[in-house]
Amino acid sequence: MQGAGNGLEDNGVAGKLSRGSEKKLKPDRGDGKDTMWGALGRARRSMICLPHPAAVCANVRCRIATPVSQVQPVSYKEQVDFVDWLKERGQRDAYASTTVGISAHGRTLFATRPIQAGERVLRVSRDLLITPDKLPAEVMRMLPQDVSEWARLALFLLAEQHKGQNSTWSPYISCLPPLGSVHSTVFWKKEELELVRHSSLHRETVQRKAIIGAEYNAVQSVLQKCPHLFGHRITQTDFKHAYATVCSRAWGIEALQTLALVPFVDFFNHESYCQALLSYDEEHGYAEVIADRDYAVGSQVMLSYGRLPNSILALDFGFTLSDNPHDQVEVWMGISRRDELRKLKLQLLHAHDMPTFLHADGSDSGGSGFNIRLVKSAIGRGKGIPHTLRAFARVMCVDNAQELNEMAAEAARHDGRLARRPLKDKNREAQAMSLLLARLESMTQQRHSSLLTLRLVETCRGKNMSASSPVTVHVKMAGDVVSGEMRVLRSAIAWLRNHCSPSTVLT
Numbered sequence: 412m413q414g415a416g417n418g419l420e421d422n423g424v425a426g427k428l429s430r431g432s433e434k435k436l437k438p439d440r441g442d443g444k445d446t447m448w449g450a451l452g453r454a455r456r457s458m459i460c461l462p463h464p465a466a467v468c469a470n471v472r473c474r475i476a477t478p479v480s481q482v483q484p485v486s487y488k489e490q491v492d493f494v495d496w497l498k499e500r501g502q503r504d505a506y507a508s509t510t511v512g513i514s515a516h517g518r519t520l521f522a523t524r525p526i527q528a529g530e531r532v533l534r535v536s537r538d539l540l541i542t543p544d545k546l547p548a549e550v551m552r553m554l555p556q557d558v559s560e561w562a563r564l565a566l567f568l569l570a571e572q573h574k575g576q577n578s579t580w581s582p583y584i585s586c587l588p589p590l591g592s593v594h595s596t597v598f599w600k601k602e603e604l605e606l607v608r609h610s611s612l613h614r615e616t617v618q619r620k621a622i623i624g625a626e627y628n629a630v631q632s633v634l635q636k637c638p639h640l641f642g643h644r645i646t647q648t649d650f651k652h653a654y655a656t657v658c659s660r661a662w663g664i665e666a667l668q669t670l671a672l673v674p675f676v677d678f679f680n681h682e683s684y685c686q687a688l689l690s691y692d693e694e695h696g697y698a699e700v701i702a703d704r705d706y707a708v709g710s711q712v713m714l715s716y717g718r719l720p721n722s723i724l725a726l727d728f729g730f731t732l733s734d735n736p737h738d739q740v741e742v743w744m745g746i747s748r749r750d751e752l753r754k755l756k757l758q759l760l761h762a763h764d765m766p767t768f769l770h771a772d773g774s775d776s777g778g779s780g781f782n783i784r785l786v787k788s789a790i791g792r793g794k795g796i797p798h799t800l801r802a803f804a805r806v807m808c809v810d811n812a813q814e815l816n817e818m819a820a821e822a823a824r825h826d827g828r829l830a831r832r833p834l835k836d837k838n839r840e841a842q843a844m845s846l847l848l849a850r851l852e853s854m855t856q857q858r859h860s861s862l863l864t865l866r867l868v869e870t871c872r873g874k875n876m877s878a879s880s881p882v883t884v885h886v887k888m889a890g891d892v893v894s895g896e897m898r899v900l901r902s903a904i905a906w907l908r909n910h911c912s913p914s915t916v917l918t
């Protein structure tokens with residue numbers, strides 16, 4: 412889907428480590444999303460004392476009894492095994508302040524000592540990072556070049572799983588979520604996916620599934636030639652599960668130019684208001700997390716995976732948040748094939764750094780997707796909806812070549828960006844904004860009907876369905892995605908109505 416991401420708003424995270432599909436990433440997964448690399452990361456330092464591991468375990472056992480944040484301990488054996496394992500690898504700074512517990516959302520890290528904002532919660536060295544180059548040399552030699560880093564890490568997990576207790580990574584591997592417990596939309600049934608059919612999540616899921624299928628085909632011969640490493644039959648479902656596990660846990664480390672799993676660190680759960688990020692201290696070769704707030708002993712320590720909307724959380728991480736402040740919706744705008752000026756308009760857009768989506772066969776769709784986020788204040792000056800989206804609407808509305816030339820001249824006179832200012836012709840500007848408004852309203856209607864369907868599904872399934880059954884989880888996730896998009900659309904509509912004077916929005 413090359414090109415579709417262009418013109419989208421920057422999500423505003425910058426630094427060295429990143430995760431989720433928000434990230435600016437070099438090796439494209441092929442689904443057109445900018446991923447992993449660019450984002451996050453501030454390398455900061457703080458001093459932490461290192462209690463004796465046995466003391467950590469003992470403390471953990473009594474302190475986790477504190478009734479805070481619904482965290483339960485994992486088994487004592489798992490804790491001890493994990494701490495021993497980290498200790499053997501010289502990773503004392505990993506468990507100095509936290510240990511693994513069980514939350515409502517699987518394993519998590521919770522504080523074993525009071526942690527203050529600004530303190531380092533943990534750090535792990537480069538040696539603990541699982542990077543694609545840790546695959547057995549035999550596998551590396553045979554893998555086709557274009558097999559992605561996600562697929563390579565998935566193969567790593569499969570090979571280590573096959574070794575079982577003999578794996579040197581076993582204490583970590585055995586804590587990874589089992590098949591069936593990952594709720595990424597790539598595992599949703601067709602009818603479940605239909606619940607989000609108006610969302611970009613639908614298309615992105617279909618694309619991701621196709622990519623995983625293609626990667627599975629690409630690694631088939633290696634799997635077949637290496638039963639001693641992978642066992643006799645790795646099914647596509649096994650591979651998809653390993654791949655989804657990687658997508659939900661791997662970090663792009665820009666400094667090392669690699670994707671990596673970071674054992675222990677990947678037990679942090681995500682919170683949308685959390686400011687704590689995983690960063691990589693290039694100088695000392697450590698990945699570390701600095702607390703963004705104070706934590707009492709026994710409370711769950713949170714991390715931000717990035718400012719990720721529910722659509723990305725659902726696809727990459729298999730969960731959504733009911734009230735996600737980072738929600739976004741993709742607004743698709745396209746120049747009609749019936750438009751006599753289509754060719755000229757596309758030339759103009761492309762010449763001004765506004766690319767349009769290319770189909771797989773290379774033909775131009777004539778359109779582009781624009782991500783919009785919640786507009787916080789309808790009446791405030793704020794950022795409002797993206798300038799590029801408004802610019803595209805202005806170009807769409809032009810009905811003569813002369814006006815297109817004027818637009819180009821206007822852009823050249825100013826900062827080179829096309830149609831960024833309201834058009835001088837008030838009627839034309841009103842037409843463009845009305846077009847945009849109509850588009851947003853029709854998208855709202857689509858989501859409204861999706862929400863009605865979702866309500867119907869919930870009613871039909873009745874109250875007997877367990878809250879943890881996959882269908883219940885998926886319906887709830889679909890509801891979060893759609894209602895999040897609805898909130899964004901409504902805020903954009905309110906902003907557009909207020910921002911443009913009555914004379915510039917035809918009603």
Ligand SMILES: C[S@@+](CC[C@H](N)C(=O)[O-])C[C@H]1O[C@@H](n2cnc3c(N)ncnc32)[C@H](O)[C@@H]1O
Binds near residue numbers: 660681730
């Ligand atoms: C990096 S792992 C975190 C550790 C994970 N809880 C575990 O059991 O291993 C990411 C996964 O944790 C879960 N998760 C993290 N934050 C969550 C949240 N706020 N709500 C629900 N699930 C969450 C999701 O299953 C996600 O795919």
